[in-house]
Amino acid sequence: xxxxxxxxxxxxxxxxxxxxxxxxxxxxxxxxxxxxxxxxxxxxxxxxxxxxxxxxxxxxxxxxxxxxxxxxxxxxxxxxxxxxxxxxxxxxxxxxxxxxxxxxxxxxxxxxxxxxxxxxxxxxxxxxxxxxxxxxxxxxxxxxxxxxxxxxxxxxxxxxxxxxxxxxxxxxxxxxxxxxxxxxxxxxxxxxxxxxxxxxxxxxxxxxxxxxxxxxxxxxxxxxxxxxxxxxxxxxxxxxxxxxxxxxxxxxxxxxxxxxxxxxxxxxxxxxxxxxxxxxxxxxxxxxxxxxxxxxxxxxxxxxxxxxxxxxxxx
Numbered sequence: 001x002x003x004x005x006x007x008x009x010x011x012x013x014x015x016x017x018x019x020x021x022x023x024x025x026x027x028x029x030x031x032x033x034x035x036x037x038x039x040x041x042x043x044x045x046x047x048x049x050x051x052x053x054x055x056x057x058x059x060x061x062x063x064x065x066x067x068x069x070x071x072x073x074x075x076x077x078x079x080x081x082x083x084x085x086x087x088x089x090x091x092x093x094x095x096x097x098x099x100x101x102x103x104x105x106x107x108x109x110x111x112x113x114x115x116x117x118x119x120x121x122x123x124x125x126x127x128x129x130x131x132x133x134x135x136x137x138x139x140x141x142x143x144x145x146x147x148x149x150x151x152x153x154x155x156x157x158x159x160x161x162x163x164x165x166x167x168x169x170x171x172x173x174x175x176x177x178x179x180x181x182x183x184x185x186x187x188x189x190x191x192x193x194x195x196x197x198x199x200x201x202x203x204x205x206x207x208x209x210x211x212x213x214x215x216x217x218x219x220x221x222x223x224x225x226x227x228x229x230x231x232x233x234x235x236x237x238x239x240x241x242x243x244x245x246x247x248x249x250x251x252x253x254x255x256x257x258x259x260x261x262x263x264x265x266x267x268x269x270x271x272x273x274x275x276x277x278x279x280x281x282x283x284x285x286x287x288x289x290x291x292x293x294x295x296x297x298x299x300x301x302x303x304x305x306x307x308x309x310x311x312x313x314x315x
Contacts, residue, residue, distance in 0.1 A: 016213040016245060020225050021051050023241045024156060025058050027209060027227065028115055030238055035152045038064035041115040042108070044100070045070065045093075047080045051117070052091065067111060068093045069100055101141040108145055117156040118142070121215075121223070124159045124188050125176055134176035139195055145230070146201045152232035156209060161185055161222040161246075185212045185224040185246070192226075205230050208238070213245040220263050222246050264291050 032039055039059055045052050045068045052066055068091060070081045078096045085093055094103070100118060108116065118138065125134045142155060161184040162170070174187050178194075181187035189207065196202040209227030214220060264287065267277045274288045 016219070017215055020211050020213065021054060023211065023239075023243075024117070024209065024225070024227065025051075025054055026239050027241070028055070028154060029058050031115070031152075031154050031229070031232070031234075032059060032062050034234060034238070035114065035232065037114065037152075038062055039115050040065045040067075040111060040113050041117070042067045042069070042104070042111075042113050043117045044068070044119045045081060045085075047077065047084055049081075049084055049086055053086060056086065056088065056090070063090060065111075066091045067103075067107075067113070069098055069103060070096055071098075071100060101137055104141050104145060109149060112151065114151065114153045116145075116153065117158075119156075119158045120160075121158055122160055123173070124191070125173060127172070127176075132172075134173075136191065136195070139192055142192070142228075143195045143199050143201065146196065146205045146228075147199050150231060153230045154208075154227060155205075155230055156225060156227040158223060158225045159188060161188070161212070161224050183246075184222070185210070185244070188224060189226060206234075208234070208240050210242045211245075212243070261291060264288055265295075268292060268295065 028039065028041075039055075039062060041055060041063070043051055043055075043066065049068075052068065055066065056063060068081075068085075070078050070093070075096075082093060085091060100120070104113075104116065104118070107113075118141070120138055122138075124138060125136050127134050138157065138159075142157060145153075145155060170184065174181060174184055176191075177184070177187035178190035181190050189210070193202065196205055205228040207226065208229045209225065211225045213223055213225075215223035264277060268288075268291065274285055274292065277288050
C-alpha cells in the first residue's frame with residue numbers, strides 16, 4: 001500500500017504538473033491584485049490537497065474560501081481526501097455525490113466564485129456509440145458560466161488529449177472538435193472559441209493560459225490545462241502562459257500499448273512489485289509479469305555473454 005500511495009503522490013507531485021500549478025497560482029495572485037476582492041475558489045483537491053495548500057500560502061488573508069469537490073466513486077479515496085483536509089475554516093469539502101458541472105451551474109454565482117479550476121482530467125467530449133454523435137457538457141458548463149456571470153473570474157479546465165480508447169479514436173474526436181486543427185489541444189481551444197461565438201459571449205472571455213504536457217498516472221498521457229479571464233480587463237503586465245511540452249504532434253497518437261509498456265518499465269526500474277504496479281496504473285498482472293520476465297531473460301543473456309568473452313586478444 002505504501003508503494004501505491006507513493007506512486008499516486010508522484011503523479012500529483014511530478015515536476016510538470018507542479019509547473020502548471022505554480023503558473024496558475026501566479027495568475028491568481030496577480031488577478032486578485034487587479035480585482036481587489038478576496039478570492040472564492042473552486043477546485044478538485046485529490047488526496048493531497050497540493051493546490052489548496054499553495055493557494056493558502058500564496059494569498060493568505062486575500063483568500064476568502066475554497067470549495068473542494070471529490071467526485072471519485074471510491075469510498076476509500078474520499079475518506080483519504082477528507083482525512084488529509086487542511087485544518088482551516090476557509091476550506092469546505094462538499095459531499096462526494098455532487099457533480100462538478102452541476103455544482104458550477106447551481107452554485108457558482110450564488111457563492112460568488114471568482115477562481116474555478118475544473119480539473120476534469122477526462123475527455124473534452126462524450127460520444128454516443130450508436131449514433132456517433134459527440135456532446136461537450138464540460139465545455140457547455142464553461143460557456144454557460146460566461147453567459148450568466150457579470151463578475152470578474154478566472155476559469156481553468158484540464159482535459160485528457162488521448163482518445164485511443166474512445167469508440168472513434170483520436171481522429172473521430174479531432175473531427176468533432178475541429179477537423180482542420182493541427183492536434184487535439186488546438187482543436188479543444190478551437191471548439192471552445194466556436195461555442196463562445198455561438199452564444200455571442202466571446203467578448204467576455206479571453207484565453208490567458210495554455211499548458212500542454214504529459215500527465216496521468218505515469219506521466220504518459222497527453223494533457224491540456226487552459227484558462228480564461230472572464231469579465232475583466234487585465235493589465236499589459238499580466239503573466240500569460242502558452243507552453244507545449246508534448247513534443248511533436250505524433251506523441252499524441254502513440255498506441256496505448258506502447259505507452260503502457262513504457263510506464264511498466266519505468267516502475268519496474270524503480271523496484272516496484274508486480275502487485276503495486278497493477279494497482280498504481282491499473283494494468284493486467286500478466287502483462288507486468290511478461291515484461292518482467294523479458295527483462296530477466298535479457299539480463300541473463302548479457303551476463304552469459306560477458307562470461308564467454310576472452311579477457312584479452314592474446315588468450
